[in-house]
Amino acid sequence: MKITIEPAGPGDPKSLPANLGFGKYFANLMFSQRYSAGEGWHDARIGPYGPLSLDPATVVLHYAQEIFEGLKAYRRPDGKINLFRPWENALRFNRSAERMAMATLDPEDHVQAIVELVSLVQKWVPTQESASLYIRPTMIGTDVGLGVHASQSYLHYIIAGPAGPYFSTGFNPVAVYVCSDQVRAVRGGTGEAKTGGNYAASLFVAEKVKARGYQQVLWLDATERRYVEEVGAMNIAFVYDGTHIATPALSGSILAGITRNSVLKLAPDLGYTVSEERLDIQKVLADIRAGRITEAFGLGTAAVIAPLGTLGTEDETYTINDEPGPVARRLYRTLTDIQYGRIPDPYGWTYTIDSKN
Numbered sequence: 001m002k003i004t005i006e007p008a009g010p011g012d013p014k015s016l017p018a019n020l021g022f023g024k025y026f027a028n029l030m031f032s033q034r035y036s037a038g039e040g041w042h043d044a045r046i047g048p049y050g051p052l053s054l055d056p057a058t059v060v061l062h063y064a065q066e067i068f069e070g071l072k073a074y075r076r077p078d079g080k081i082n083l084f085r086p087w088e089n090a091l092r093f094n095r096s097a098e099r100m101a102m103a104t105l106d107p108e109d110h111v112q113a114i115v116e117l118v119s120l121v122q123k124w125v126p127t128q129e130s131a132s133l134y135i136r137p138t139m140i141g142t143d144v145g146l147g148v149h150a151s152q153s154y155l156h157y158i159i160a161g162p163a164g165p166y167f168s169t170g171f172n173p174v175a176v177y178v179c180s181d182q183v184r185a186v187r188g189g190t191g192e193a194k195t196g197g198n199y200a201a202s203l204f205v206a207e208k209v210k211a212r213g214y215q216q217v218l219w220l221d222a223t224e225r226r227y228v229e230e231v232g233a234m235n236i237a238f239v240y241d242g243t244h245i246a247t248p249a250l251s252g253s254i255l256a257g258i259t260r261n262s263v264l265k266l267a268p269d270l271g272y273t274v275s276e277e278r279l280d281i282q283k284v285l286a287d288i289r290a291g292r293i294t295e296a297f298g299l300g301t302a303a304v305i306a307p308l309g310t311l312g313t314e315d316e317t318y319t320i321n322d323e324p325g326p327v328a329r330r331l332y333r334t335l336t337d338i339q340y341g342r343i344p345d346p347y348g349w350t351y352t353i354d355s356k357n
């Protein structure tokens with residue numbers, strides 16, 4: 001794919017505060033390309049970061065034909081930059097596109113666009129501990145008109161920005177509300193796709209329980225309200241007796257997380273056993289009470305491993321941990337060591353971009 005390169009917009013990473021927060025700052029270049037039926041993808045360019053101009057009747061604004069991805073670029077000790085499994089994100093982007101009746105793209109082109117953008121904005125890849133460049137590929141339906149239909153034209157764009165740890169509390173256990181009345185996604189619906197509507201559907205409960213001190217919501221399956229699915233915008237895992245890691249099997253309404261997949265591959269090499277299974281919330285709560293579950297954590301690109309401290313239902317609070325457990329710590333350390341290039345990557349997960357500085 002030929003990408004036209006244009007001058008960057010205003011902005012300088014040197015002016016950013018040391019505490020970056022998450023998703024607040026953006027590099028001064030972005031990638032974009034357009035799709036139209038008949039013509040396919042065209043006009044690939046990397047140009048200044050800036051607002052989009054959309055007709056108020058654009059399809060995405062009314063019928064939510066939108067997908068996105070999230071991946072990170074990490075500053076290595078030698079100054080080069082690592083991308084973590086970008087190919088997997090490109091493949092998942094296409095799976096999301098198919099589910100949302102949108103145009104797919106050549107995964108090679110998608111990875112190339114990410115690599116070229118990151119190469120050009122590399123001075124925005126932070127050097128602080130636990131910070132990284134968060135990359136957000138996005139696609140929206142751009143047909144203009146209010147008839148409900150799959151758009152015939154799309155805009156694919158990629159923005160990126162320096163980010164600190166996802167949780168302002170850092171690597172500390174979070175309080176989780178077990179939601180048994182509302183649901184995030186239903187099997188056969190769009191839960192497996194990374195599309196904005198899933199996140200919109202989660203906000204009502206998340207906002208309601210925030211006021212009660214919860215930082216995340218644990219979602220149960222939509223049919224029986226019985227099986228554990230995800231925690232906030234992360235996959236979830238439970239540690240049994242300090243040695244076994246159990247995570248919900250992909251059900252059709254769970255996002256197939258790349259961090260989850262990486263832990264399933266990595267954990268056996270660290271001496272843990274793993275299983276993907278249907279996890280009944282009542283059994284999980286009983287196992288916490290009985291001390292069999294020694295740790296629980298969320299898994300996702302943003303936080304990597306997020307230890308869970310308590311699970312709260314309407315009636316009770318179940319305490320798992322008041323500090324990160326040894327399994328969460330070890331997985332976090334090993335995964336981030338691979339991501340930041342501090343140890344060799346035996347899995348071929350990292351893609352290294354040479355530093356031009």
Ligand SMILES: Cc1ncc(COP(=O)(O)O)c(C=O)c1O
Pocket residue numbers: 070230232233234235255256257258259260299300301302
């Ligand atoms: C709903 C949901 N589940 C799980 C994940 C974790 O996926 P990954 O590890 O690929 O970031 C994410 C974040 O990307 C998510 O939004």
